[in-house]
Amino acid sequence: MNTLPIHNPATAALITQVPADDAASVAAKAAAARAAQPGWNAVPLAERKACIARFRAGVVAELETLAATMTGETGKPIKMSRNELNGLLGRIDFFLKEVDAQLATETVYAEGGMTEQIQHIPLGVVVNISAWNYPWFVGANVYVPALLTGNAVLYKPSEYATLTGLAMARLLHAAGIPKDVFIAVVGGGEVGAALQAQRIDGLFFTGSYATGAKIAQALGPRMVKLQLELGGKDPTYVCEDANVKNAAESLADGAMYNTGQSCCSVERIYVHEKIYDAFCAAFVDTVRGFKVGDPMAEDTYIGAVTRAPQLAVLEAQVADALAKGATLRIGGTRLPGPGNWFAPTVFTEVNHSMELMREESFGPVIGIQKVSGDAQALQLMNDTRYGLTAGMFTPDEARAKALLAQVNAGSVYWNCCDRVSPRLPWSGHGDSGVGLTLSTYGIATFTRPKAWHLRQA
Numbered sequence: 155m156n157t158l159p160i161h162n163p164a165t166a167a168l169i170t171q172v173p174a175d176d177a178a179s180v181a182a183k184a185a186a187a188r189a190a191q192p193g194w195n196a197v198p199l200a201e202r203k204a205c206i207a208r209f210r211a212g213v214v215a216e217l218e219t220l221a222a223t224m225t226g227e228t229g230k231p232i233k234m235s236r237n238e239l240n241g242l243l244g245r246i247d248f249f250l251k252e253v254d255a256q257l258a259t260e261t262v263y264a265e266g267g268m269t270e271q272i273q274h275i276p277l278g279v280v281v282n283i284s285a286w287n288y289p290w291f292v293g294a295n296v297y298v299p300a301l302l303t304g305n306a307v308l309y310k311p312s313e314y315a316t317l318t319g320l321a322m323a324r325l326l327h328a329a330g331i332p333k334d335v336f337i338a339v340v341g342g343g344e345v346g347a348a349l350q351a352q353r354i355d356g357l358f359f360t361g362s363y364a365t366g367a368k369i370a371q372a373l374g375p376r377m378v379k380l381q382l383e384l385g386g387k388d389p390t391y392v393c394e395d396a397n398v399k400n401a402a403e404s405l406a407d408g409a410m411y412n413t414g415q416s417c418c419s420v421e422r423i424y425v426h427e428k429i430y431d432a433f434c435a436a437f438v439d440t441v442r443g444f445k446v447g448d449p450m451a452e453d454t455y456i457g458a459v460t461r462a463p464q465l466a467v468l469e470a471q472v473a474d475a476l477a478k479g480a481t482l483r484i485g486g487t488r489l490p491g492p493g494n495w496f497a498p499t500v501f502t503e504v505n506h507s508m509e510l511m512r513e514e515s516f517g518p519v520i521g522i523q524k525v526s527g528d529a530q531a532l533q534l535m536n537d538t539r540y541g542l543t544a545g546m547f548t549p550d551e552a553r554a555k556a557l558l559a560q561v562n563a564g565s566v567y568w569n570c571c572d573r574v575s576p577r578l579p580w581s582g583h584g585d586s587g588v589g590l591t592l593s594t595y596g597i598a599t600f601t602r603p604k605a606w607h608l609r610q611a
């Protein structure tokens with residue numbers, strides 16, 4: 155039997171080892187899910203909803219333990235782990251409220267003995283290969299609507315959030331979801347690859363562009379529905395009429411929350427030259443106030459970097475920015491271990507020749523660039539292969555709407571950032587991915603429309 159070691163990124167200590175899957179067990183799990191799916195789809199929707207409601211209650215009952223488990227294996231500050239679990243509840247409520255309407259058969263024509271209907275049937279067996287940075291959010295965005303709409307789910311948590319993924323499976327099963335309708339699959343990239351090779355009806359992936367591109371290449375000829383929620387290099391533009399202090403505090407939080415490891419972290423900031431110096435000073439002041447430390451401590455704001463290899467990526471971005479003339483305002487180095495630690499880092503006088511402004515940092519590192527006005531800001535915001543989110547700070551609503559309408563991004567923010575709503579679709583342009591989760595579209599995406607042409611004899 156394979157095993158997967160689970161480490162605490164804040165201390166490097168081994169937490170435990172869990173049994174892991176191999177090619178044979180993955181194939182057996184896929185076959186079990188295939189056999190179980192029709193039975194689950196035959197369960198009345200009200201009962202499927204009752205299972206998910208009990209799952210929600212289970213999360214509430216164990217919230218403290220679940221938060222500690224997530225913090226232990228990811229290094230996420232404990233308050234942010236609690237925030238994620240509390241945020242999850244609103245997402246579940248949204249799906250429970252909206253699923254009936256999404257599954258209702260629509261009669262779109264009825265005349266002269268001819269009726270046309272659209273029925274919404276489940277995809278079948280769907281795979282969810284997930285990320286570690288918000289394991290509850292990105293997992294539940296897929297498996298909650300997938301289960302509600304009658305699919306069986308093979309769920310592979312990230313190898314950096316496996317204990318959390320196993321807790322999800324335990325709570326779903328305790329809530330009445332049959333064991334073979336939601337199956338956790340444990341392991342790293344090779345197990346994900348084995349999973350994608352099975353006979354499946356949909357693959358929903360959250361993770362990096364590099365892995366997403368590999369999966370897309372493998373699945374292309376197989377005509378399997380594929381959704382990829384990938385990384386970003388999310389820009390925000392601060393106009394000269396913005397409230398400097400409010401914008402600096404909001405954007406420092408948007409850049410550094412979860413130690414900068416959010417898909418929608420603010421990754422690039424453009425500031426109008428008229429307020430550039432004041433903004434940079436306020437931003438650095440805010441970052442200086444962020445407490446770095448034990449992720450289990452209540453007052454910690456910056457926790458450990460989850461994946462050790464990311465430290466080298468951050469160091470390379472820092473070295474590249476310094477070599478190309480950026481000004482380091484704070485941080486810039488690893489912090490002493492054990493564990494994976496990086497100081498919150500702010501660069502000013504950056505430009506687009508620097509990796510820091512082009513490739514996802516996914517850590518507590520940010521660059522702030524001076525711009526002359528809206529035209530230059532827009533050009534720089536769109537100078538990226540990604541397109542997940544983008545934002546603008548100004549009291550002028552018309553100006554913000556005019557500019558944000560021209561930005562290539564799945565979500566745009568006016569006077570806010572780093573925000574996800576269950577009511578709105580979550581999607582990316584370009585190398586940030588294809589497909590979407592959340593909103594009513596994020597329920598419909600787990601169904602297939604079947605067209606009925608019915609003529610009375």
Ligand code: NAD
Binds near residue numbers: 360
């Ligand atoms: P990753 O690509 O390293 O891993 C993601 C998942 O893919 C893991 O479960 C991993 O085991 C699996 N995997 C790795 N190689 C595989 C292969 N060859 N075949 C199949 N599966 C394989 O990403 P990560 O480090 O877990 O997540 C961080 C990335 O996720 C960042 O780029 C972040 O921006 C992105 N992300 C995006 C969103 C979004 O909604 N757009 C949300 C969260 C995270």
